[in-house]
Amino acid sequence: MSLIKAKGVQKTYQMGEVAVAALRDINLTIQPGSFVAIVGPSGSGKSTLLNLIGCLDKPTQGQLSVLDTDISTLNRHQLATFRGQHIGFVFQDFNLIPVLTVAENIEYPLVMVQDWSVADRQTRVAELLDAIGMADQAHKRPDQLSGGQKQRVAVARALATRPKLVLADEPTANLDHDTAYKVIGLMKKMRDELGTTFVFSTHDPKIVGEAEKVLEIEDGKIKPEAAQ
Amino acid sequence: MKILRLAFLNLTRYARRTLLTVGLIVLGVLAVLMFVSVSGSFKSMMIGQITDSMLGHLQVHRKGYVASIDNSPLNMNIKPQALAKIEATLEQIPQVQAVSYRLKFGAMLSNFEETTSIRLNGVDPQAELASMPGLVERIVVNGDQAKSTLLVDKGKILLPELLARGLKLKTGDTVVLVATNIDGSVNGQTFEVQGVLQAISGPGGRDGYMHLEDARALLRMANAEVNEIAIRLDHIDSLPSVRRQLDVAFGQMLNPQGQPVLEVHQWDDLSPFANIANMIDLLDLFIRLMLVGIVLIAIMNVMMMAVYERMREIGTMAALGTPPRRILGLFLTEGLLLGLLGSVIGVFLSLLLVFALSFWPIHFEFGRQSLVLVPSLHWTEMLWISLVVTAMAVMASLQPAWKASRLNPIQALRQV
Incomplete structure (x- = not known):
């Protein structure tokens, strides 16, 4: 059973009277537990593909199923619920909530997206803080953390609800090399321990080397030799 | 966490703006309550004088x-x-x-x-x-x-x-x-x-x-x-x-x-003061309407700013799967807290001022009479003002909160 399956997916944006094709005839399959990198130049459609896989947007044409759900059949509210139940996100700029502490940021999806009990939340947050090695920084606010620490917290937040899939849009773009490797290492470790599928976009060729599967995208199309 | 705590923390994030907005509401509440208490004491004193010594x-x-x-x-x-x-x-x-x-x-x-x-x-x-x-x-x-x-x-x-x-x-x-x-x-x-x-x-x-x-x-x-x-x-x-x-x-x-x-x-069929009392009630109504206007404009302005400034944050919340009703609830709660804070402080300061005026009463001439006004505030008046201000604050937050809850996460995340 595949986790993500795209068949003839197209995404077109209407810019005034001109239709711009961001993705064309995307066909792909991603198995559960994969560690996948999407690479390609700026404007190639990486983020658009991630948005579609992440159920933030719907294809203009074709069929895209995530966890056996055809996302084009879901409305705005159902997409939000689906994301909250099954998908975690890591952003290039970390996007932590600045007024919340590290622990509260990790706890956020457990309270605001899902309704976990207080005891379960505390246990889960403690587990994740240990996993990312930041148990001693639980009460710090994002502005007291380094970039690498922030991204580790973001990874922990993405994993909080035990999603099947975590999507990361250029998660290492704002990090130095060493830190970037550490963050990718953390993601891989989480994949190994939890079996979560990670799909991330990147520019960095060295980081690409860490991926087990690479989807190279150019002009909105996945290059045939990279597609699997 | 609890939307309440998150809303409170968001208000402390922009402390100066929050203080200014709350200050404006406090001033409005203070002005209305003082007007109501002074005009009310003038009215009841005059009515008391008319009914107790004449009619x-x-x-x-x-x-x-x-x-x-x-x-x-x-x-x-x-x-x-x-x-x-x-x-x-x-x-x-x-x-x-x-x-x-x-x-x-x-x-x-x-x-x-x-x-x-x-x-x-x-x-x-x-x-x-x-x-x-x-x-x-x-x-x-x-x-x-x-x-x-x-x-x-x-x-x-x-x-x-x-x-x-x-x-x-x-x-x-x-x-x-x-x-x-x-x-x-x-x-x-x-x-x-x-x-x-x-x-x-x-x-x-x-x-x-x-x-x-x-x-x-x-x-x-x-x-x-x-x-x-x-x-x-x-x-x-x-x-x-x-x-x-x-x-x-x-x-x-x-x-x-x-x-x-x-x-x-x-008594009010016989005394021309009944017309003055009606005029005072009308003025009272206008002053209250002004307060409602102040609260609506102040809160709507600050909440629209908040939505505009926190676009990426709202996008993140939406992307993580936060239900739109919770995002709506968060911004409504921020408005509610602003209104509540403004009215509580406003009522407290009004009480202080009324207490001070009991020591230094207001003297003035009305016709040939020298009047001494000792304003007082009834709890129903304070409760009414607080409820109206808080309700208006929530109403004023409704449009910005609705906008926040309807934001497309992709577009919101693209905002710088």
């Missing part, structure tokens, strides 16, 4: 008397037989605390050198004092406030301040009163000035007082007639229900033509 809460007259009250007609008196029925009716109503039966008439007043016209109230002193407990405060004897609980003795007269001053009369002086009775014959008697009555606004505020028996003697009235019945109730709030009872009871007293003999008036 009573209700008055009963022969039908048509009030229309020609300025002429003080004597041909519209209430006869003893009707009076007995009225007395019996009033005794049946428990809210009626006291009743004064008056004989109002016009006379000429002379100090032996000058003569002027005067309107007089012939009253039973005990009944008048029981019905008008504030009247005694207006009596000045030899330049001092009267300490006696007796209103006016037989053979004596209480003169209105303006006439006493104009005729240079003082306590103990003798005056002559000349009056024409219902048959047109003229009678004159001397009276001693017992005291001077300070003027107050409204009809009867410049009347003189004398004993009812003296009035009847001066008018050579054979029967125990009166032409005005002033009624004091246990509380002004009882007025509508007593009015209804009297209308029903007196509506059954008909003349041979089948028309009602009597008419009942409330």
